[in-house]
Amino acid sequence: MAQLIADRRDIEFVLHEQLQLDYLSKYEEFEEFDKKTINLILSEARNLAIKEMLPTLKVSDEEGCRLEKGEVKVPECFHKVYKLFREGEWIAMYDDPEWGGQGMPMTLSLAVNSYFYGANFPFMMAIILVHGAAKLIEHYGTDAQKNLFLEKMYSGQWGGSMLLTESEAGSDVGALTTKAVKNDDGTYSITGNKIFISSGDSDLTENIIHPVLARIEGAPEGTAGISLFIVPKIWVNEDGTLGEPNDIVCTGLEEKMGLHGSPTCSMALGSKGMCKGVLLGQENKGMRAMFVMMNEARLDVGLQGLGCASTSFMNALNYAKERVQGKPLLASAKDAPAVPIIQHPDVKRMLLTMKSYTEGMRSLLYFIAFCEDRIHLSNDADEKSMYQGYIDLLIPVAKGYVTDRAFEMCAHGVQIYGGYGYTKEYLQEQLLRDSKITQIYEGTNGIQAMDLLGRKLHLGKGEVFKGLISKIKEIIETAKAHKVLNDLSQEMQKTILKLEKTIGHIGAMSRSDKALTAFAHAYSFLDVTGDVVMAWMLLWRANIAVEKLENGTKRKDTDFYTGQIRSAQFFINSVLPVSRGKMDVILSSDDAAIQISENSFGGL
């Protein structure tokens, strides 16, 4: 069977050759994760992904979720996969073994999850939600709370969700109205309605632990008055046994464009006045807790995008090699027989587009996780803050830019299949539908752009961004030294100088009386930053490839490394000139989008 989720060689390339992950195994904490162990874990994950998860992807899309007598049923085929997930202990890969985690480097867990997301993103929603809910408790819970919940959540015995959004509080979380009133016993009575709650209910587990954002009676308005609560579906007694069902129920399921295997619930809390929760962390500090979790959550969403794009690419590549249609283009080949469509220039262009983006996105996301690992291991404050800086800057790219491009790659994946791509006979159309949500949730991509321009750009008075630029320039310098990459390094050099100019321009504008105009260009700014980051990752890869080729490699590796140089060549020569055009747009400070009046939009 062709490998249709992710290119194993490429995953190993990033882990071992680009990031040199086994460097981490020099630290006691990660000493068991040498190269051999890493590859064994990858193989296990790959097997599970290919043999058990991928076959349920389409089935679950067709079956969807049902709400029956107040209980949510997920697709039947998910139950077996969930059991295997629990048995294989795949839920809490990089978490503290003290609480039931596997203690892996986060980078490795990301690599594993890129297989899982590519194989079955809707299923994975249940996994990341229980993981995220538990992580919140690990960060902010009392020892008693950790003892009560963590192991059962990290092992998957209990599920988790995250109750944040309300119908009038979406992007504007501070507008939420769910209310918490303190009871005499220290618990809180909670009343409110939440929407768009992924895995808000499910029949995969005997219990579900819901972190809930609510406002304690009398607390300030806005984000400053939001607290976080643990609200179990079934009450958990102090000895860990299950008590009475809590007054929190799923009142409806969204019908969605995709992600049908994952229930998106409307939740009613306290409709009988009996919903009980306990405070998690400090009063009114709920939003701060959210912010701490945000980087991981957004990185995860980027990984969902990459998963869809990678599977779409692998399928398209396989199809293009097998599908025979049309004669070769050259006139000299007029009487030649029809050829596999991979030989047609426009199909090759689409495939190389998919390849280069998939590779660049993979490197970026793994790199961010690698930074997290370095912070985790480091005792040096400067080093920690350097890596934290990279992360802070790259998160909006990882979430916003990556999911935008992932959706586009899935669209290419449909296109390469032609009419077949539009049918449900193949996965491509589902990947396109599923991936769409990644641009929307966990902060719309417009909000990611605002985050980059409004907050991240100004971190450390701009010094953090300068640090990232310097790091990129190191790779350019290395490329300059390789004759075959010299032209690419020049092109990249030109682009990064223009990016610096663009940063200066839009950064100043965003703090001037033209701030609105600056923010009308925020999206473009995220775009061009992302383009440069992709090019950085691909040039970095090409540097390694050139060095390996110089030292002599086996045939199969030669193909792979040559392919790395082609990806960089294609991206730098075909995307960066367009990116510089986008920088010109930002530099022009055009204000049409701000100046146009509401009435001039028409539509009456």
Place this chain on the structure above:
Amino acid sequence: MAQLIADRRDIEFVLHEQLQLDYLSKYEEFEEFDKKTINLILSEARNLAIKEMLPTLKVSDEEGCRLEKGEVKVPECFHKVYKLFREGEWIAMYDDPEWGGQGMPMTLSLAVNSYFYGANFPFMMAIILVHGAAKLIEHYGTDAQKNLFLEKMYSGQWGGSMLLTESEAGSDVGALTTKAVKNDDGTYSITGNKIFISSGDSDLTENIIHPVLARIEGAPEGTAGISLFIVPKIWVNEDGTLGEPNDIVCTGLEEKMGLHGSPTCSMALGSKGMCKGVLLGQENKGMRAMFVMMNEARLDVGLQGLGCASTSFMNALNYAKERVQGKPLLASAKDAPAVPIIQHPDVKRMLLTMKSYTEGMRSLLYFIAFCEDRIHLSNDADEKSMYQGYIDLLIPVAKGYVTDRAFEMCAHGVQIYGGYGYTKEYLQEQLLRDSKITQIYEGTNGIQAMDLLGRKLHLGKGEVFKGLISKIKEIIETAKAHKVLNDLSQEMQKTILKLEKTIGHIGAMSRSDKALTAFAHAYSFLDVTGDVVMAWMLLWRANIAVEKLENGTKRKDTDFYTGQIRSAQFFINSVLPVSRGKMDVILSSDDAAIQISENSFGGL
């Protein structure tokens, strides 16, 4: 009720102010179509679209089509709409009254259809298919055939389809294997299997007339041996009465990403050896007939894209005015209440993107139809050939570029709704799904790009393209004379000079030994041509707006005309610099996509 399909003011602007359609009413043939009549027809169409068609859009998506006992059932709600269509005589608007057509200018019929496509594109598939099938008979049929079929098809008493694609003959039509054997009575026995046949069967009509592409026994291989046949679902006797059912049946329906209201059929012809058809036109000239129909069919697909984009825009605009979420961005407004999201810069950017593309696409498509009308009325060979040149060049833009951008606009439409956009509660996600097919069928957009570069660019040794460039330059000259448009005209001037250089470069390369590299850039070339064409249309609009404003207008018109200038400003300043970046890419002749070997793509 808010107007949620298309901006009436904008449609009238294009018809009356930009194209000055009532100029055509000076000709006897169109004398009844003065401005007042045109507006009356538009109002009728708008009413039908809003009151009857739009309400069935979502219902039909959910209900879909069924194959029951060999018969296809379309969504129940389509029957009433179809009846109204027949009563209103909306099927054959611009066709010859001699055969039951309404004899309208094609431009007007396009404007009407842009309402209909925006209201219910899946329903419209049945309409355009019977119209296209009848048009083929009108062009190539004998008088007896015309008498037998046309009036019943143009009136909608009978349906139509088009049997072209086979599983191994998609983009490569010449590979088809359906066979025709001549019988003693002059009819042909036809045997074969077709797939992806829109409206291949339906319960809307008592009979369906199928044009079928097949190869007569002994005919040459490839496209040179393809003939066209009329194969009725139920045989039509010489006196027009219905005879026996023919041996052509629907054997399956595709499950698709969207367009659920339109049945996509697998068709078996002659599985009992009893399928009978009559030759339409000459033997072995079937592909030529297809080519003649192609421009109209591709223009129609562009209009489908525009329909989806326009409805998505109108909905998004309406939503953005009503949805209150988040405070104003400016720090000075920190304590201000939450505002409708149309006030947020990034939302305005998306809305203005949608507005300017929708307007540009509308002008382009109507303009092409207007060229058809001018050809139709003209007796001057030079004039005819000038308009035909515009059409030939602009058709790949109208089909390829417009549907690409339409899909993107629908994606913006989803994004503006946030999480709600992903749910089936609103139309946005359906419009995105439905619009996807327009990039694929009627020649994938990759094929449109090849058509532009491989054939159209070289028409008249490049003189045809030069003619179009000259026409665009006229608009730039006019803009130069308007002070407020001077900067935009400069920007446009710079871009068109670069386009000329790009044309020279890629045109020469496409006929050199680097042809494969040229074709790897064909898609970008279609993109930049499309960008310039959009900018031309928008600058043309802005010229008119400036003139109207100079002469003084009412408040509402002032808003509209100012909006026209903003669209041009936004597009020219925000899209054209990016477009010039794409031209740089073409000019660089990067060959990564050609040089990369199949093995270097990886995926093993």
